[in-house]
Amino acid sequence: MNLDLQGKRALVTGSSAGLGAATAKLLAAEGAAVVVHGRHEDRVRAVAEAIRANGGTADTVVGDLAGDEGAAAVARAAAAHGPIDILVNNAGFYRHVSWADATPAEWSDTYNVNVVSGVRMIRHLVPGMRERGWGRVITIGGGLAIQPMNAHPQYNATLAARHNLAVSLARELRGTGVTSNVVSPGAILVEATRDYVLGLAPDRGWGATWEEVEPNAVEAFLPNDQQRFGRPEEIAAAVAYLCSGYAQYVSGATIRVDGGLVRSAF
Incomplete structure (x- = not known):
């Protein structure tokens, strides 16, 4: 299937490894010009070089999205060679801690990195999409958003927030030609x-x-x-579909790619 991403420019945050790297590589293989992002230059460069070696187009940007200035700098650098049409908010982290060890500072830090960082990128890049009348925002969520476990409660809660903000954004973007959706992975083999x-x-x-x-x-x-x-490429495939013209009628949706881990009819 040709997803017709030629001429589109995509920023995948946190794409120096794992799900983000697989997503950047697939979007590039489908014709998008990809901006590979991460905090470690050598890892970012390695993913971009692999994309170019496969005939794709890739630029790189290194920076931390956890602060306003860092996120603004990443957004400027990502758009230096052309406006961003596709934003994949993938960057995030968690520490495996119990309720007893998840201090308020841990909650705040995790929320800033996993939720507010994505909001920063939306604020920088989505206005341009609206002006141009076309865009895609894909948020990487997770099954723990709706089926949380007792461990790392701060992480579970940030996934729920990511799902929620993506749907709210979809309502905000009504009639603009820009869509917002969620891909929700299960346990992925990285x-x-x-x-x-x-x-x-x-x-x-x-x-x-x-x-x-x-x-x-x-x-x-x-x-x-x-x-x-699951495999990283299976998540990337769901993201790529949502980026394509075939998904223009998909708005505020969650595509679960979890092998049936979340046992819900809705």
Whole structure:
């Protein structure tokens, strides 16, 4: 399927690794000029070079979105070679802490990075989309927004906020040609996840090879219909669809890519 992204320029925040990198690479493969963003220049450069080696177009921007000045600088740099048509708010983080250890400062820091940073980028880049009459804002959310666990409560709550703000933005953008939607991943197999699971496997009796370990780990932690972790490319594919002209009628929606982890009819 041709998603017709030629001539579009996309900024994917937090795209120096994991889901963001996979998304940047797929959007570039579909013809978009991609801006790869992160806080570490070497990692950002590596993703951009991989895109160019595959025939795509990629620029880079390094900066921290957790402050007003840093976010403004990233927005200016991203638009230096042309206006941004697609904003993928992917950047975020969490620390695995309990309720007892999640201090008010931890809540505030997580909310700033995971929610307010995305708002900063929306404020900088969406007005131009409105003026041009076309744009896409994709927020990366997560199943913990609606099905939270007891651990890292501060992170669960920020995912809920990300879902909520994306729908509010969709209502704000009514009739402008700009859409706002959410892609909600389940448990996705990135390098850190694989290392963590393999570290637990011997004591849990999950097996010796990844083929043995994966279904056992999924059943123990995150049982889903596909009995595996998702892959970053599967999230990227959902984002790419929402960026395309085929998704112009999709507004304020959440596309769950979680193997059936969230067990809800709606």
